[in-house]
Amino acid sequence: xxxxxxxxxxxxxxxxxxxxxxxxxxxxxxxxxxxxxxxxxxxxxxxxxxxxxxxxxxxxxxxxxxxxxxxxxxxxxxxxxxxxxxxxxxxxxxxxxxxxxxxxxxxxxxxxxxxxxxxxxxxxxxxxxxxxxxxxxxxxxxxxxxxxxxxxxxxxxxxxxxxxxxxxxxxxxxxxxxxxxxxxxxxxxxxxxxxxxxxxxxxxxxxxxxxxxxxxxxxxxxxxxxxxxxxxxxxxxxxxxxxxxxxxxxxxxxxxxxxxxxxxxxxxxxxxxxxxxxxxxxxxxxxxxxxxxxxxxxxxxxxxxxxxxxxxxxxxxxxxxxxxxxxxxxxxxxxxxxxxxxxxxxxxxxxxxxxxxxxxxxxxxx
Numbered sequence: 051x052x053x054x055x056x057x058x059x060x061x062x063x064x065x066x067x068x069x070x071x072x073x074x075x076x077x078x079x080x081x082x083x084x085x086x087x088x089x090x091x092x093x094x095x096x097x098x099x100x101x102x103x104x105x106x107x108x109x110x111x112x113x114x115x116x117x118x119x120x121x122x123x124x125x126x127x128x129x130x131x132x133x134x135x136x137x138x139x140x141x142x143x144x145x146x147x148x149x150x151x152x153x154x155x156x157x158x159x160x161x162x163x164x165x166x167x168x169x170x171x172x173x174x175x176x177x178x179x180x181x182x183x184x185x186x187x188x189x190x191x192x193x194x195x196x197x198x199x200x201x202x203x204x205x206x207x208x209x210x211x212x213x214x215x216x217x218x219x220x221x222x223x224x225x226x227x228x229x230x231x232x233x234x235x236x237x238x239x240x241x242x243x244x245x246x247x248x249x250x251x252x253x254x255x256x257x258x259x260x261x262x263x264x265x266x267x268x269x270x271x272x273x274x275x276x277x278x279x280x281x282x283x284x285x286x287x288x289x290x291x292x293x294x295x296x297x298x299x300x301x302x303x304x305x306x307x308x309x310x311x312x313x314x315x316x317x318x319x320x321x322x323x324x325x326x327x328x329x330x331x332x333x334x335x336x337x338x339x340x341x342x343x344x345x346x347x348x349x350x351x352x353x354x355x356x357x358x359x360x361x362x363x364x365x366x367x368x369x370x371x372x373x374x375x376x377x378x379x380x381x382x383x384x385x386x387x388x389x390x391x392x393x394x395x396x397x398x399x400x401x402x403x404x405x406x407x408x409x410x411x412x413x414x415x416x
Contacts (some may be wrong), residue, residue: 063322064069064155067225110157114281116273116312123271123314125173129405137174137269138300139284139313141259146299147289151270152217152256152314154194154283163319165191166411167224167240167396170256171271171314175231179265185228186261187268189239191317192217194252201282201295216293217254228266238318238365238396255315271307271314278310318411331355332408334401336387340413343390355403360385363398370397378403389414 097241116123136142139151157163167191177185199216200208224239231237257270278284284296301308333350347360358375370392373385387399394416400409 073311086277107362109196110385113158114155114278114283114312116277116316116409123171124274125269125271127269136267138296138309139272140174140269141262141267146286148259148286149260149289150190150256150287151296151313152190152192152254152285152287152293154215154217154254154285155317156194156252156283164246164252165222165317165319167238167239167318168285169316169318170226170237170239170257172231172233172237172268173271174233174269175228176267176269177228177263179266181264182263183227183229184261185263185266186233186256186369187228187403188223188225188256188258188261189315190223190256190258191221191223191241192254192256193219195219199285199293199295200298202301205257207301209292214250214282214295216258216295218285221253223258225261227303228262228268231268240396253317254283255292255317256287256315257315269323272311273314274311275308278312280310281312282310284311284313321388332403334399334408334410335410336399338411339340340415341389342415345387345389345412346384348382348384349388350382352376356398357378358401358403361400361402362387363400364392365397 057377075365128136128138128140128142128144135144135379142148147400170189170192194215195218196215198218199214200210200212201209201214203211203213222241224241226237227240259268261266272284278297280297282295282297286296286299297310299309331352333352334347335349336345336347338345349360350357354376354377358378360373360375362370362372364370371387375383392414394414395414396411398409
């Protein structure tokens with residue numbers, strides 16, 4: 051199961067929408083924004099046990115998949131007339147009064163998994179009135195069920211018949227303070243207790259904006275227009291309790307599906323069964339976990355392997371340590387890691403071999 055991908059730098063494409071009447075589609079107008087490259091050490095990350103990152107024909111465990119193949123993830127801005135008032139995948143001044151966005155995922159092979167946390171990618175935040183210490187967004191996990199959202203039906207804008215999968219039962223949530231949102235690195239939001247997703251369940255990851263202080267605005271990144279290949283698993287929630295497929299709300303007056311992309315919200319998952327199985331031909335563990343002064347990382351290769359390396363990543367996505375071992379025969383191996391100089395927090399360790407990756411997390415405590 052290939053779930054781990056490298057991202058270096060990004061470009062922003064700003065999209066401006068015109069606000070219209072309540073629960074009516076928005077018409078896109080495209081507006082150019084400068085391209086820029088971030089600092090490589092901050093923007094380079096291999097995603098830990100994370101689903102749905104990029105389109106890859108071999109990675110079909112979960113779908114849809116965020117398309118980074120073009121190298122141009124996007125930040126969609128929202129405006130009323132010529133006045134910018136927020137972000138499409140964020141809080142904004144739309145008369146639709148969007149309170150939350152969510153990205154849905156299909157569990158294609160009905161795996162038993164637990165969700166340890168969520169990786170978020172925020173492209174922007176502003177505080178016009180001076181944020182208070184309680185301002186926050188809330189990251190949520192939902193079950194996905196049939197006929198829970200509205201979507202375009204035979205080309206006609208639909209507000210009357212629930213005809214699309216959507217978020218349903220809330221399973222868990224975790225707060226992310228506005229002050230902690232960093233637009234220069236990925237954010238990991240852990241759940242206190244892992245959320246259990248049973249074998250038959252699809253799920254959605256939500257970001258609720260209703261707890262932001264007045265004047266605080268945030269915007270999540272997404273892939274580009276039409277990158278979702280008509281999957282329509284990105285959603286907006288309105289103040290009157292309705293979930294809409296984002297592609298319907300932002301499809302223009304003709305309701306033709308003019309957005310069609312995915313939101314940068316990814317689940318960090320752990321299989322709940324088969325703990326002794328090989329994944330991608332590798333086993334990986336670290337102990338003690340949590341660790342204070344040092345940890346031992348043990349790994350096992352199921353077969354002779356090429357290009358073996360072990361990478362340790364800090365909570366912001368920076369590389370802490372990388373060991374390159376070259377070609378190794380099948381067998382058991384271990385490596386000592388000094389943690390006494392590391393700040394307390396959640397770290398990720400990733401084993402690579404034969405072009406495959408397995409990533410897990412460990413805690414450093416002080």
